[in-house]
Amino acid sequence: MIVITGGTGKLGSQVVEELLRRVPADQVGVSVREPGRAAGLAERGVRVRRGDFADPESLAHAFEGASQVLVVSTDETGETAVRRHAAAIDAARDAGAKRVLYTSHQAAAEDSLFAPMPDHAATERHLAAGVYTALRNGFYASTVPLLIGRARETGELVAPADGPVSWTAHADLAEVAAVILADEGRFDGPTPPLTAPVAHDLADVADLLGEVTGRTIRRVVAEDEEWVAGLVAHGVPADRATLLLGMFRAARRGEFAVTSPDLEDLLGRPVTPLRTLIG
Numbered sequence: 117m118i119v120i121t122g123g124t125g126k127l128g129s130q131v132v133e134e135l136l137r138r139v140p141a142d143q144v145g146v147s148v149r150e151p152g153r154a155a156g157l158a159e160r161g162v163r164v165r166r167g168d169f170a171d172p173e174s175l176a177h178a179f180e181g182a183s184q185v186l187v188v189s190t191d192e193t194g195e196t197a198v199r200r201h202a203a204a205i206d207a208a209r210d211a212g213a214k215r216v217l218y219t220s221h222q223a224a225a226e227d228s229l230f231a232p233m234p235d236h237a238a239t240e241r242h243l244a245a246g247v248y249t250a251l252r253n254g255f256y257a258s259t260v261p262l263l264i265g266r267a268r269e270t271g272e273l274v275a276p277a278d279g280p281v282s283w284t285a286h287a288d289l290a291e292v293a294a295v296i297l298a299d300e301g302r303f304d305g306p307t308p309p310l311t312a313p314v315a316h317d318l319a320d321v322a323d324l325l326g327e328v329t330g331r332t333i334r335r336v337v338a339e340d341e342e343w344v345a346g347l348v349a350h351g352v353p354a355d356r357a358t359l360l361l362g363m364f365r366a367a368r369r370g371e372f373a374v375t376s377p378d379l380e381d382l383l384g385r386p387v388t389p390l391r392t393l394i395g
Contacts, residue, residue, distance in 0.1 A: 205248075
């Protein structure tokens with residue numbers, strides 16, 4: 117039994133679909149906070165059980181009988197994120213899982229300038245107490261449309277100074293997770309970076325958007341403090357705006373510039389081009 121947490125989420129749901137192409141449905145389970153949202157999976161033979169990282173007791177039942185558990189990282193940051201990831205990892209091992217996998221990041225590091233990266237590093241340290249695989253995923257390309265903002269209307273992509281980022285599609289990362297889950301002997305410890313083969317900065321994104329829209333899109337660099345103040349003025353909580361600024365600070369330090377051919381090698385095909393994701 118292979119159990120996926122967050123089986124109805126953006127990444128987890130795609131992992132489940134890719135896994136069902138490779139293993140029988142009765143060998144796949146999902147741990148979800150709201151089982152009703154996974155009714156369609158249950159109808160297809162997938163085991164659906166309630167599991168909530170914030171309620172560790174629920175995880176014993178959700179992970180029962182699992183040989184592998186994929187812990188999909190939460191959207192939280194800081195001590196709460198690390199504590200909940202650790203609870204899921206411990207519950208998986210207590211349930212007898214031979215291997216625990218975790219959706220980490222290619223830039224996981226204690227000294228990162230972007231808050232989620234130290235969280236990933238701390239979670240990996242907890243994972244290291246047993247047999248594990250840390251999926252060193254590239255930066256989710258779904259972030260790019262948010263950074264583009266109103267550039268289509270204004271002709272300007274306005275954001276703080278940045279650097280190259282290994283923007284990688286959810287679909288590609290979901291498929292490679294399924295490939296690794298279906299081959300239980302593959303990867304002990306962190307994987308190589310699972311990224312697109314090329315990193316793009318926002319000047320590149322502006323050029324790609326120009327190709328898609330047929331108009332000139334100018335990259336405009338905003339001052340850090342002005343950009344944060346603008347977000348706060350539009351209702352973004354100050355701590356959230358500061359966290360987001362950390363992404364740009366980390367990018368311009370080169371934290372997200374690492375790329376690797378391993379994702380394409382594991383998939384046996386080219387990855388999804390960034391251009392198609394912003395079209």
